[in-house]
């Protein structure tokens with residue numbers, strides 16, 4: 001096993017909840033290295049964080065979309081963190097609340113110096129919806145490194161899952177977006193090692 005995997009494993013398994021942020025003023029000090037998990041409401045962000053840290057309930061998951069209503073920070077060590085962003089596209093949230101989260105997340109993503117990359121999660125059964133597209137286009141314009149997890153891969157058979165993966169890769173390429181793309185299943189723990197390699201690349205070079 002490569003050395004970096006051993007180290008990232010240890011780092012991720014040390015994860016502990018640090019703070020839930022509802023206003024920019026509450027953000028942890030902007031130093032060291034951070035990775036943000038972003039995606040539609042209910043896409044599996046919190047579940048992916050739990051799978052990667054091998055904790056069943058570090059990040060709270062829910063069948064009710066729009067559950068994570070703040071930026072939740074998980075500390076890996078003194079200088080490394082994971083941010084679980086509130087999901088976008090939750091239509092039933094009141095307009096002004098939606099607007100508040102949009103602004104918070106937008107400001108966070110635009111200003112954060114310690115942000116090493118965005119893990120963009122999309123449901124493998126319907127990836128690259130309008131808001132996903134907007135998010136990856138915007139991130140790529142900001143030169144933020146992107147890694148796409150096609151979540152809930154267990155919901156598709158191998159063939160259709162593989163076609164979805166190739167299709168997303170080619171569409172991103174067509175749009176000039178530089179992103180790595182992989183399948184992921186928190187349920188089956190598929191793609192966990194591949195995702196950890198990306199996190200190692202981003203977090204271990206702090």
Ligand SMILES: Nc1nc2c(ncn2[C@@H]2O[C@H](COP(=O)(O)OP(=O)(O)OP(=O)(O)O)[C@@H](O)[C@H]2O)c(=O)[nH]1
Pocket residue numbers: 039040041042043044045046047048060061062063064065066067068069086087088151152153154155184185186187188
């Ligand atoms: N089958 C399957 N279900 C999953 C997977 N990952 C998450 N889910 C389910 O999808 C639902 C939402 O998962 P969460 O991890 O809470 O999603 P989230 O993106 O954090 O949601 P918000 O915080 O509301 O934005 C839960 O019912 C999970 O059990 C997966 O890999 N496979």
Ligand SMILES: [Mg+2]
Pocket residue numbers: 045046047060061067068084
């Ligand atoms: Mg969540």
